[in-house]
Amino acid sequence: MKAKSAGKAVVVSVVMGSDSDLPVMEEATKILDEFGVGCERILTSAHRAPERTAKFSKAAAGRGIKIIIAGAGAAAHLAGVIASQTLLPVIGVPINATSINGLDALLSTVQMPGGIPVATMAIGKAGAKNAALLAIRFLALEDKALNDRLAAYVKKMARDVEKKQRSLKAS
Numbered sequence: 001m002k003a004k005s006a007g008k009a010v011v012v013s014v015v016m017g018s019d020s021d022l023p024v025m026e027e028a029t030k031i032l033d034e035f036g037v038g039c040e041r042i043l044t045s046a047h048r049a050p051e052r053t054a055k056f057s058k059a060a061a062g063r064g065i066k067i068i069i070a071g072a073g074a075a076a077h078l079a080g081v082i083a084s085q086t087l088l089p090v091i092g093v094p095i096n097a098t099s100i101n102g103l104d105a106l107l108s109t110v111q112m113p114g115g116i117p118v119a120t121m122a123i124g125k126a127g128a129k130n131a132a133l134l135a136i137r138f139l140a141l142e143d144k145a146l147n148d149r150l151a152a153y154v155k156k157m158a159r160d161v162e163k164k165q166r167s168l169k170a171s
């Protein structure tokens with residue numbers, strides 16, 4: 001059965017290793033909501049709930065999911081383990097959850113062995129935001145309306161820089 005949320009097809013799964021990751025991963029769901037892309041939030045852990053993670057990964061494509069965003073901290077194997085059990089594209093978000101501020105999660109997520117790709121973003125909130133924007137870029141390849149919204153978003157960013165420049169001059 002295809003996943004739905006508020007009548008909208010759910011095409012992106014935003015997965016996190018702990019509920020403590022939510023404040024970071026919400027940066028991804030906020031962007032997906034802003035663009036009208038149906039997403040779900042899934043809590044599972046490569047280490048603490050390996051069977052649940054395997055079940056989720058194997059079922060995702062059949063439920064209509066097109067892209068998986070996976071965020072985890074510490075020895076962050078979540079994105080890689082998911083990628084090993086699905087053919088869907090997986091975008092990894094390293095989370096700054098420990099005393100070494102996410103460097104552990106960055107290396108665990110990015111240093112995948114050849115054969116199992118994970119597109120790894122920056123550590124933390126910027127990474128979660130960019131994970132959503134990258135997912136939207138993939139989806140926009142085949143969705144003209146989404147592509148138009150993306151183009152408008154990029155133009156607005158440029159306008160905002162000019163606006164900030166004007167207020168710098170005025171102060």
Ligand code: RP5
Nearest residue numbers: 017018020072073074095097
């Ligand atoms: C990772 O361990 C999670 O993704 C989280 O970033 C980190 C700490 O988890 P909690 O101890 O806060 O549940 O698996």
